[in-house]
Amino acid sequence: MQYDNDAKELKYKVLSKVAELCYEDRLEEKRDQVPYDIIPGPLPTFRCCIYREREIIRERVTAACGQSLPQQDDHIVGVLPAACEGCPIHRFNVTNNCQRCLAKKCAAACPFGAITVTGGGAYIDHNKCKECGRCAEACPYNAISDTMRPCLRSCPVNAITMDEYHKAAIDYSRCISCGACTAGCPFGAITDRSRMVDVIRAIRAGKKVCAIFAPAIEGHFGTADVGVLKEAIRRLGFHTVLEVSLGADATAYHEAQELKQALSRGFQMTTSCCPAFVEMIEKHFPKLTPFVSGTASPMTMAARYLKREDPDALVAFIGPCVAKKLEIKKAQDTADYVLTFEELAAMFQAKKIDIASIEVQNEQDGSLPGKNFAVSGGVSSAVETALKEENFDQPFTCVKCNGAKECKKILMMMNAGRLKENLVEGMACEGGCVAGPGGVEPVRQVMRNRQKLLASADRRGIRENLEQLHDLTHIDARRRS
Numbered sequence: 103m104q105y106d107n108d109a110k111e112l113k114y115k116v117l118s119k120v121a122e123l124c125y126e127d128r129l130e131e132k133r134d135q136v137p138y139d140i141i142p143g144p145l146p147t148f149r150c151c152i153y154r155e156r157e158i159i160r161e162r163v164t165a166a167c168g169q170s171l172p173q174q175d176d177h178i179v180g181v182l183p184a185a186c187e188g189c190p191i192h193r194f195n196v197t198n199n200c201q202r203c204l205a206k207k208c209a210a211a212c213p214f215g216a217i218t219v220t221g222g223g224a225y226i227d228h229n230k231c232k233e234c235g236r237c238a239e240a241c242p243y244n245a246i247s248d249t250m251r252p253c254l255r256s257c258p259v260n261a262i263t264m265d266e267y268h269k270a271a272i273d274y275s276r277c278i279s280c281g282a283c284t285a286g287c288p289f290g291a292i293t294d295r296s297r298m299v300d301v302i303r304a305i306r307a308g309k310k311v312c313a314i315f316a317p318a319i320e321g322h323f324g325t326a327d328v329g330v331l332k333e334a335i336r337r338l339g340f341h342t343v344l345e346v347s348l349g350a351d352a353t354a355y356h357e358a359q360e361l362k363q364a365l366s367r368g369f370q371m372t373t374s375c376c377p378a379f380v381e382m383i384e385k386h387f388p389k390l391t392p393f394v395s396g397t398a399s400p401m402t403m404a405a406r407y408l409k410r411e412d413p414d415a416l417v418a419f420i421g422p423c424v425a426k427k428l429e430i431k432k433a434q435d436t437a438d439y440v441l442t443f444e445e446l447a448a449m450f451q452a453k454k455i456d457i458a459s460i461e462v463q464n465e466q467d468g469s470l471p472g473k474n475f476a477v478s479g480g481v482s483s484a485v486e487t488a489l490k491e492e493n494f495d496q497p498f499t500c501v502k503c504n505g506a507k508e509c510k511k512i513l514m515m516m517n518a519g520r521l522k523e524n525l526v527e528g529m530a531c532e533g534g535c536v537a538g539p540g541g542v543e544p545v546r547q548v549m550r551n552r553q554k555l556l557a558s559a560d561r562r563g564i565r566e567n568l569e570q571l572h573d574l575t576h577i578d579a580r581r582r583s
Contacts, residue, residue, distance in 0.1 A: 103447045103542060108148065109290030110444070115140055116162040117298065117448035124302040125452055129167070136163050157184040166296045173271065178279045178294055178427045181270050185291035188268040189251045193233045196224045199245035211240035256286025258506030258530070259386060278385060280378035280506055280530040281424030281539035294424045294540070298445045301418050305339035309416055313340040314404040314437065315446075316421030317347040317468065318476035318535040321551035322443050322543045326457045327558070329464040334457050335420070338449050342408065346419070347468020348572060349404030350375075350475040351564045354484035356579035357397045358492070361485060365498055365524060370516065372526040373481050374581055375399045376535075377429035379509055379528030387513045398581045400475060401426060402436040406577055409435075420446050422538025425530065434582040442540025469567050470559050476552075477534040478504040482527040488564045500525040505532035 105111040119136050123129040137156035146152045161182040165171060174180030200223035208224050209217040216230035217237055224245070226237070238246040253262045253270050261276035262283055270291060272283075283292045304311050313335050323331060332343040353375055364371040374380055374395040383390050398406070405417040419426055419437040427440045441449075450457065471487045474480035479502045486500075501523040503509040509528045515521040531537040536552070537545045568574040 103451065105542075106544075109288065112140075112148070112159075113162060113290060113293065114444060114448055114451075116159060117166050117296065117445055118451040120163060120166040121298060121302060121445075121449045121452035124299050125306070127306065129299065133163060133167070136160075154184055158182060161185065162293065165293050167299050168295055168297055170295070171293075174295070175274075177272070177274050177277070178424060178431075179272060179277065179281060179284060179292060180295065181272065182291050182293060183269065185289050186269045186287075187289055187291070188264075189253075190268065191249055191251070192226070192228045192231070193248060193250055194226060194231060194235065194238055195247050195249065196226060197245050197247050199243045200224050200241075201243055201245070203242070205242070207240040207242065208237040208246060211236040253283045253287045253292060256282045258282060258510055259382060276385065278378045278381040278506075278530070279425045279428040280381075282506065282530075284424065285539040294427065294442070296441075296445055297418075297427070297439045298441060298449065301439050301441060302339075302449070304416055304439075310341045310412065310414060311339070311416045311418055312342040312344065312408050312412075313338075313418050313420055314344045314346050314349070314401065314408065316401070316419070316423070316476065316535060317345070317350060317473045318422050318538065318541070318548075319420070319443065320473065320476075320555045321536065321548035322422065322541055323447075323457055324543075325551050325554055326460075327464045327555055328466060329462045330457060330460045332465060333460050333462045334450065334455050335446070337455050338453055340418070341415070344404055344408060345465070345467035346400045346404045346421075347472035347475065348567070348574070349400035349402070349407065349468075350472035350484065351468050351567050352403040352407075352574045352577060352579065353397055353400045353475075354471060354481070354488045354564055355568055355574075357395050357481075358485045358488035358494075360395055360397055361498065361525060362489070362494060362496075365496055369393070370521070370524055370526070371395055372516075373485075373528055375475065375481055376425070376529050377423070377432075378425035378506065378530035379503075381425065381428065382506070382509060382528075382530070383513060386510075387517050390513060390517055393516075394581075396581050397579050398433075398436070399429065400472075401429070402433060402581070403574070403577065403579065405437040406435060407572070407574060410577065422535055422541040423531075424539050432583045435578070442538075443542045444540050447542050464558065466559060466562075467572075469562050469564050470556065471564055472567070473556060473559060476536050478502060478529050478532070479527065480534060481529075482525060484564065485525070491563055491565050498524040500527060502527045503529060504534075506530040 471484035
């Protein structure tokens with residue numbers, strides 16, 4: 103795996119080395135050596151000095167081993183203190199567009215007296231500025247630029263703050279674990295905590311660990327199809343491998359039944375498969391919690407299916423989603439572990455598994471609508487397909503929220519009683535799960551790969567797949583937390 107993003111590349115190198123040592127049962131012995139293995143020379147390669155670079159790697163090893171970073175406690179996402187630059191930038195600055203106008207609207211708009219206008223133009227006293235943005239809004243020439251720190255800009259719920267040293271900090275009372283900040287920081291200074299070591303140790307201990315992978319996987323590992331990916335994952339030591347699109351079929355079927363009841367009662371409903379979207383509702387719009395679908399997520403459906411077949415099985419979900427690591431902490435009777443595609447790629451590297459060299463027959467566990475849970479609009483489309491298969495012809499309306507910002511906007515309308523649509527599909531990542539922060543390929547490339555892969559999928563129906571092929575219509579479909 104070769105990333106075009108140096109921050110992701112460094113994370114991948116650390117994960118790969120940790121996975122390699124864990125498979126060899128030498129992690130405790132060699133853990134302190136990892137920074138020197140990755141940066142063997144005396145010269146720095148990406149920061150100010152070799153000592154800081156190695157400290158960053160030590161912190162990454164801590165996260166890769168599943169341990170907490172400072173201030174992270176038991177939360178999923180945390181800040182790497184050594185990696186955070188503190189971004190010594192002022193948010194609002196006067197540019198050369200300033201015309202030194204007589205109106206001085208910028209100065210008049212500032213409630214803190216931070217702006218003065220001199221012969222050379224407007225000037226902002228950053229010791230007084232509170233970054234409210236009123237000056238930028240007031241300027242008729244758009245002469246005041248707004249340069250927000252990338253981590254602050256990326257967070258859809260304003261959960262990123264700054265400590266006394268201007269380092270990034272996370273307000274966990276607001277955080278929805280969407281992982282947008284992990285992808286948004288150009289220094290890779292915010293990261294998710296891994297369970298990869300726990301999974302590898304369970305496999306090495308001889309436990310029956312099953313892998314279930316998200317529908318978004320197709321396209322993230324080149325044009326490797328489901329059959330190839332299953333074989334590659336089995337070579338990592340997993341006992342059974344299942345495509346979560348089967349669980350998506352079950353979610354679509356049961357959510358369709360739930361929607362029919364909601365329509366008959368004149369109620370509204372939101373989807374529940376995106377854990378960051380559900381967390382946004384529970385933390386920021388608690389009044390809307392009763393409207394969230396009571397149907398379990400595809401991950402939980404697939405995990406319950408495997409555990410029904412073998413109650414002693416341990417289940418590891420593999421996907422691009424960081425928030426799934428939060429879901430398994432909150433939900434009951436679901437997957438035991440969550441790995442990202444980044445961690446899966448690192449495990450392939452550690453075991454020297456070349457996906458491109460694997461030649462096996464393709465497999466398919468879910469329907470095409472189930473596979474398309476991975477993209478924005480796919481969930482509601484699958485629910486609609488499930489209703490059509492039952493000849494349910496009552497019309498309903500749906501709003502598809504593509505990304506956390508749209509989710510927040512629509513939930514604000516719903517909270518105020520101004521939303522008319524019957525169903526709200528919420529996905530925190532723009533484009534859907536395929537764009538999750540734990541992915542390995544750029545979204546455009548993923549979508550090109552998926553187009554080729556999905557063209558070969560059979561056109562089995564959702565109900566047909568559940569009833570005739572896998573007997574999943576009677577599984578416990580309740581979302582319990």
